[in-house]
Amino acid sequence: MGVKIKDVARVAGVSVTSVSRVLNKGEHVSEKLEKKVLRAIEELNYSPSLIAKSLKRNKTNLIGVIIPDITSHFQATILSSIEETAGKKGYNLLVSNIVEDTEKVVKYLNVFQDMRVDGIVLMHAKMNDDIRHFLTKTQIPLVVHADLGMNLPTVIIDDYKAGYDATSYLIQEGHQRIAMIAGDMRDLSAGRKRYEGYLAACKDHGLTVDESIIRFGDYKLATGYKLMNELLTEAGGSFTSVFAASDDMAVGAMNCIQDHQLHIPGDISVMGFDGSQIADVVRPRLTTIKQPVDQIGQMTIDLLLNLIEQSAAPSSLQPMRKVILAHELIAKGSCRNISGKIGPLIQ
Amino acid sequence: MGVKIKDVARVAGVSVTSVSRVLNKGEHVSEKLEKKVLRAIEELNYSPSLIAKSLKRNKTNLIGVIIPDITSHFQATILSSIEETAGKKGYNLLVSNIVEDTEKVVKYLNVFQDMRVDGIVLMHAKMNDDIRHFLTKTQIPLVVHADLGMNLPTVIIDDYKAGYDATSYLIQEGHQRIAMIAGDMRDLSAGRKRYEGYLAACKDHGLTVDESIIRFGDYKLATGYKLMNELLTEAGGSFTSVFAASDDMAVGAMNCIQDHQLHIPGDISVMGFDGSQIADVVRPRLTTIKQPVDQIGQMTIDLLLNLIEQSAAPSSLQPMRKVILAHELIAKGSCRNISGKIGPLIQ
DNA sequence: CTGAAAGCGCTTACAG
DNA sequence: CTGAAAGCGCTTACAG
Known part of the structure; x- marks a missing residue:
């Protein structure tokens, strides 16, 4: 990965500013210049560093996810839906599998902070003082999948x-x-x-x-x-x-x-x-x-991205902070009616 | 997160160099200086940016993992074991759930490259030309959980x-x-x-x-x-x-x-x-x-970290590149012996 | 439309 | 043991 934007600029015979411009498709550049740059990128097999970009832009497009147990099919399904929704919006997932360990939660919340993630999804619902302290202090937008009684943005069922x-x-x-x-x-x-x-x-x-x-x-x-x-x-x-x-x-x-x-x-x-x-x-x-697992994943990311936008460019349109989704009782064969058996309970 | 190393240095009345030194516990600093710095860090609630550190050090401590389907209990278990092993060594996981989509694999391999991950774990075993091209060209250490016939470092059963x-x-x-x-x-x-x-x-x-x-x-x-x-x-x-x-x-x-x-x-x-x-x-x-899921996860990370070290500081001690782990047939009740039923097959 | 230069927040030779 | 300064690889006002 030795090749950097400077090398591309040199090979293309333009400034690094121009290379950055064709990379980010923001301001207009002449077709001729764009072609030269694209050719140089191709030739050098250039891969722009998201690390450098993140540092400069103060935005990582990273979302930290704390999940108690990935091996639970239910939680894995939510994670999968979160990953899909976030991926479509250009966000990548930093995942921590916690296995019911509140110490590890604190550790990873701090790692997420140090990594400057743009947002956090917390699926863990056990509290301790350190976690509570972090959650009240942090400036990082976050959504929890639990009612922690802390007025945090939440996506959950009742x-x-x-x-x-x-x-x-x-x-x-x-x-x-x-x-x-x-x-x-x-x-x-x-x-x-x-x-x-x-x-x-x-x-x-x-x-x-x-x-x-x-x-x-x-x-x-x-x-x-x-x-x-x-x-x-x-x-x-x-x-x-x-x-x-x-x-x-x-x-x-x-x-x-x-x-x-x-x-x-x-x-x-x-x-x-x-x-x-x-x-x-x-x-x-x-x-x-x-x-509603798919909905939970989608709404979690939707809400989180709203909060991220809001914190980047505050507006008076506050995003909704609590989403309660509907559950559903699915009756299958593992329960049976025993009214008749033990006497007329319902007359 | 407005507070940066410069602020800590100002409050502690020392240079940023010194702050960096106590943060990284490398070279020795006087106790007095260390105390001043630690107090300032505490006071300002300073969280050092891993992004800036990664840029400077050219090391992210990030491992990109591509997994076909997190909702598979088997794969989730391996991921869980990978996460645990990597976490202990100070690495964080960037996870992509692929759902059998070779296009997405290519996309995420490139994201991982742009993110400058230190290593990649590929659990996906379908190939196409783009993936093959990436795998042959990349300088990033990687371990695959499949025999792709490409002489790549591998951890797998037979x-x-x-x-x-x-x-x-x-x-x-x-x-x-x-x-x-x-x-x-x-x-x-x-x-x-x-x-x-x-x-x-x-x-x-x-x-x-x-x-x-x-x-x-x-x-x-x-x-x-x-x-x-x-x-x-x-x-x-x-x-x-x-x-x-x-x-x-x-x-x-x-x-x-x-x-x-x-x-x-x-x-x-x-x-x-x-x-x-x-x-x-x-x-x-x-x-x-x-x-042997736990072993697969552990060995995958062990091998990957060896390769990362090797690429950071090449030595003549090449890490082993193929690990074949033993499988085991567990006989339970879903199979039965029918030799008697259909005639004496084994005499 | 294009480029020179400052700066994002760190680390690390180098000098003292 | 400590600090001033260069530099990691980008982006972005600013000027032309």
Whole structure:
């Protein structure tokens, strides 16, 4: 990569200013000059340095993305949609896979700052003081995929309502003992909100919440299996359905239930959350709350780019800062109506 | 981010040279000076620009990664391992999700070049002239996860042998009619090599290869379903097992088989490839060829960093340029021995 | 339409 | 141990 703009200028017999102009297609240059420059670029196989350009322009066209776990199909799908949308707009992605580590989040937020990224997407929803401090202080436009209670620009579904809807559906299907495999309570959206929705739905429908059939996990498949195993051995037979805060955990739970020689939905109904591919892979198919992944990715980048433009050239037209997208309950074969079985719940 | 090294120097009452020195911990500075500088950095909340540093040092600590499909669990796992290994060594990842698009590969290779990444990881295995041209010309250290027949540094398993082993196993289990759901023949490793291994194993064991029970796909779950559907409707009953070139396709095929009211492995045995999580999720569990994903990620970065060092400070100790890692056949419940059923194949 | 020159924010010989 | 100055490879007022 030894060749730089100066070399092109020399070979083309023009100034570096002119080379820069044909590169950036901004101001008009004569056709003759343009041709000379293009020929020299071709001849030298010149590749302009985005590093130098970024330094000068004070703009990197880089977006830093912090994602808790790329190996989650749901998160990978969002990342994929973010990548596609950002790519179309000429932005590149700096990606950090965090694996539930708040220390690493802080580290990467600082790296992103040092790299002078134009914007940040934060899909991580656990907080600590350092993260909170960074988020309140930073000048970098950012969008979070979580309700962190900090009035930050957000693209998300209504996790509370979604948890409420999932639980209500099970109740309508006649279930009165609904176990929950919830997320991490330090995770303010997918963890806490979905759980709160579950609690509220139970209370609103007159069910007593029984903590002995509630577990807390980390959204992973293996965890769903492990927690379901606990539920079956410690609280076996005392519930007719289970609501998991992620499809991966739901599928882990299904595997465990089946390994215990129990039937889904005959013995236990299972409700998932996310609407990721795996929900359609397992048998019976998983009833789940579907999040609009493609929309989430697109809207996240749209909002972020708006914020970036706004910070570059402030105008009175403030971009919307909160986007709540609609979720959807997809009923498949993993849940069944047991109203008839346990008596006339709904008359 | 208005604050720059000059400001720190002014506030600390020292030269920018000294500030740079405490930042980079290279040459020794007096404790007194260091303290003044650190205090000023703290006070101003200074974040040194990696962009400026990269320009000056001619090193970005950036690695560009081109991955065909992040939503594939197998690929995401490798990416995750790459990210972890690279992060530990102080490198950040520029990620491009390509979705089987050779045009996009060329585009991103050039972006990576313009961004002056220190190295490139290419997980994409389809070629075209532009890609080939780039790969032969570039000075950027790179590692490919495919045998592209170009003598490039490579970390990979022996796909030919793995395809051979998978097929031989089925043959040993008594199968004589083995369908294949292969990859893309433009994909030189996972596509072509695994298929060639299948062909060779059939021939070596005296089986005739029947093209009517062979299909070609793109490794995705939905494609496995679709192609299995073709096989069942067009060549139904004429084979006792199927070998798929990816676990995702194998699972799609399993779903299709089960949706046709057929049993696995009772009616049809299924063999996968990759050893990704989904193989243990489905019932029966999928027999598959397991790739050593974590090792692949680690070795890829190790090799790449060696090449980067080598190109920065050439020495006579050339790093090894080809790493072939061992695969492993994991036998689970999706294949069964049918020697007894169709007669004494092995006496 | 074109070019000379300053400057983006750092690092690093060089000199003291 | 410390600092003044050149320079990394670009862009962009400014002047012509």
